[in-house]
Amino acid sequence: MSEADDIPEPPAKAAEGGEARRGWIVPAIIGSGLLMQTLNATVITNALPAMAEAFGEEPLRLNLAITVYLLASAVFLPISGWIADKYGAKRVFMAAMVLYALSSAACGFAQSLPQLIAARFLQGAAGAMVGPVGRLVLLRTTPKSELVGAMSVLTMPALLGPVVGPLIGGAIVTFADWRWIFFMNLPVAVAGVALVRAFVPNVKEQAVSPVDVTGILLTGVGLACLIFGFENLGRSFLPPGAVPGLFAFGLLSLWLYGRHARGNPHAIIDLTIFRLPTFQAATVGGAFMRIAMGANPFLLAMLLQVGFGLSAFAAGAMTFISAVGALAMKTTAPPILRRFGFRTVLLVNAVIVAASFAAYGLFRPQTPHWMIMSVLAVGGFFRSLQFTSLNGMAYAEIDQARMSRASTTSSMVQQLVQSIGIGLAAALLHFLMRAHGESELTWRTVSPAFPVVGAVTLVSMLWFVRLRPDAGAEMNARRG
Template sequence: MPAIIGAALMMQTLNATVIANALPAMAEAFGVAPLRLNIAITIYLLATAIFLPLSGWIADRYGARRVFLTSIVLYAVGSVACGFAQTLDQMALARFIQGAAGAAMAPVGRLVLLRTTPKNELVGAMSVMTMPALLGPVIGPVLGGAIVTFADWPWIFFINLPIAAVGLVLAWRYIPDIREQGASRLDPLGIVLTGVGLACLIFGFETLGRDQANPVAVVGLFAVGLVALALYGRHAARTPHAVIDLSVFRKKTFNASVVGGAFMRIAMGANPFLLAMLLQVAFGMSAFAAGLMTFVSAVGALVMKTTAPPILRRFGFRSVLSVNAVIVGLSFMAYALFRPDWPHWAIMVVLGVGGFFRSLQFTSLNGMAYAEIKQDQMSRAATTSSMIQQLVQSIGIGLAASLLHGLMRYQGETRLTAAVVSPAFMIIGAVTMISMFWFLRLPKDAGDEMNGRAPR
């Protein structure tokens, strides 16, 4: 079952890595600047953030399998619409459909796993679930680069169709129809407040990455978003059936995983965008050559999935997360050293090592998050975690585009060069290390129940 859920999630990871590699070709087809194509990534995250608050409630009300299957179908429909898009506006609308479908796919799949797996087996089960999903980043850059170089960019979306077909058959046959008995009442006010708040913040960060961002509009978006989320905080304190259960943040392991881990996920949101700009635009590589470079990072991540559980049993969540946060930050900073005359094998080694340790970090974060969560909180905890992940990834993309614009102006450049892109990796690497302040405050035995670690 974890492998089947992961296979469906592979559509999302495959699409994410493929589209990052195809941005320059898509920009040329639409007649816009490459940096403007960050909206193709951000609008997906925007739609996901809007519909995520509903995912847990819908799964409890109508059954996880039905919702999971419906999300696969809608994702395939959105993929077809993306492939036939003729303008940037049409692409944005099609990506919105994809994002709305993806809003249910990941949290509902995770919810099924959380409710059917004993806690001491959850880290291993999540590793199995994410292994098929990691095939997307492994084959995505190479496949996307080959399609863009030798065919045409619409095929990067059409390749989702056979994956969706196989996923539908397997999920229909093997995924149990999990639903909460006596599902809570719908919280329409909470859904509106969280949807408006997250949408304004995500679109605000996307606007920061535009060539001619209106400062008043940007400030207005952030203000509306923060006010809406603040109002939701007051609403949730007085509403037992609030769509997002804020009490889960009182759990140290969940707080460290979601809030501390957010700084890691900001970097993960920025990384594919920055690498595409560096290798293709600044270095002048073809999409296929850049794909061959970056796929090694995902290979390293896939290798780590088999070694993460024993590492966590040996050293524990706190030690692994704290030490590895420094390693991951330094790996991002190392990307700033890349130059056009570097041998390709050297770039691939650095990317592979970085992918290896980032995978360990996210396996640890995902496994520890639910250590103190009770069964009746699982649905809203999974939804809350997914919402914040989407928000911070959009922050990463907006931050990356904003950094590139700022660095171009500071250096007086009119186009992207290695000297412009490289400092952005240094800043992103420093951001990831902020997460250590949450990890170091964890108890030594934090999450030991999740990885079967013997008491010491």
């Protein structure tokens, strides 16, 4: 009997739903919640100056609105899988979407910075449930042989959010009121909940272990410290020594959790899943790809807006073209993976992705816009192919009993490396400014950062090269 034969089949109701449920409808519906989350995370950046003026605060203080969201997400991420198992993933996913919409409305109605921060904390807590629980619903209702195609649809919102966010944010701030950045989540949530109720199969509650309070506290504190530390890397918002202290305390907390989880059957995060080659390669190796993905929007915004002098709306309109490349990937990823397999695609595509990042460093103020947009479109395609491959392969060896912990763990790593990417970009620009002896950013300062980010992605190949040629074959009905 093969390993795949030992994996319980998804609920019967998923099979009764036919191709409509197993095709693009269910992942697209779940993706609506992810789109609401990723879009809001990128749109708010463009609105910070207008929000600061409305509250009578310094613009730099509005950074708290972003930081508190990340902190809340870090605290509640570890427990999301346990809550989904206890109360049912579908029910928790719908409740999280409703809470996210209500907290978004509270952000829109906020009349002061403390009110906004409180609302953003609730929004971050809800966001911590939307991502991993939504992915868990898909994992438990989709056969493994169809999961790559479903993941290619599900990952679209995560890729589209950072791309269309600056465009939408620039348009709202320029032509409307910044509060609509939060109000636009309401119709998305209403439509999403209605569609989930109508089309998404019910995912029953799973047998749950006792809640691991110690594990939740250690992982939550550890993640929060690391994310907050990376958010302030290369900045001067905190006193000297505070950032190294955050890193030290965060790493200590996670080390203590490792000792706590050793031999503990009820640990909130199952560290043994990192022994699975496919999960380790997709999560740890893939983290270097996601670091670059986290840095890229920030660096492109600095290059196009500060370096080239484009408006926020014009820069957002230009980078939107990378979404076209990502959309083109949606239908081509499954046949590519069936033809070549995960290992070959990940290795070859890692080089292509690294080259595309390095190519951004060749942009100059006089470079024709059509050429910039063409390079961005190609880069968007191959990055999307890489993330679809990583997200699909991660669950190849995960059985149904450990799906919730695997989904939560993957989300925690992604949240952490996203903040690492932003912190790396900020620190890299600070270093390049000092190296060039400049007091402000120019395109000459920003351009060298792209090859460095591209080189970071190549580190992932150390994990990909160790995969078997037929690794993850059951995910796309490919046999070695």
